[in-house]
Amino acid sequence: MQQLFLKMLWARPSKPEAPLAYLYRATRNACMNFRRDRLRETDLPEGDTWLVHPNGNRERILSLQKALRTLPEEQRETVFLRIWSGMTLLEIAEATGTSLNTVASRYRYALEKLRHCLGPDLVK
Numbered sequence: 496m497q498q499l500f501l502k503m504l505w506a507r508p509s510k511p512e513a514p515l516a517y518l519y520r521a522t523r524n525a526c527m528n529f530r531r532d533r534l535r536e537t538d539l540p541e542g543d544t545w546l547v548h549p550n551g552n553r554e555r556i557l558s559l560q561k562a563l564r565t566l567p568e569e570q571r572e573t574v575f576l577r578i579w580s581g582m583t584l585l586e587i588a589e590a591t592g593t594s595l596n597t598v599a600s601r602y603r604y605a606l607e608k609l610r611h612c613l614g615p616d617l618v619k
Contacts, residue, residue: 499525562612570605577602 499521511517563571576582576590584602588595 496522496525558613559609562609565612566605566608570601570608573598573601574605574609 503521563574566574572591573587576587577584582590584598585595587602588598591598
C-alpha cells in the first residue's frame with residue numbers, strides 16, 4: 496500500500512471523477528501485480544542441486560549453492576550474469592541500468608565473499 500501511495504504521489508495523476516473507485520482499483524491492481532510477480536518465484540530446496548559442476552561433485556555443488564544464497568541479491572545477480580550468462584561487466588551495467596563501477600564493485604565483493612565461504616582455491 497505504501498508503494499502504491501508513493502507512486503500516486505510522484506505521478507500526480509489528475510483528480511479522478513470517483514476518487515474512492517479510483518483508489519480501490521489502483522489498490523486492487525497493485526495487489527494483483529504483486530501476487531502475479533510472487534507466483535513466478537520458486538523456492539529451491541536446500542538439498543537439491545540446481546547447478547552443474549564439471550566433475551559432478553555433489554558436495555561442491557551444494558557448498559557453492561549455499562554460498563550463493565548468502566550473497567545480497569544485486570551481487571548474486573551480477574555473478575550469475577557474468578559467469579553463467581557470459582555477459583561482460585559493461586553489458587551487465589546496461590542490462591541492469593547501473594553504472595559500470597557499481598557492477599564491477601558488486602562482482603568484486605561477491606567473489607571476495609565466495610572465496611571467504613568456499614576457500615581461495617575454489618573461486619578464481
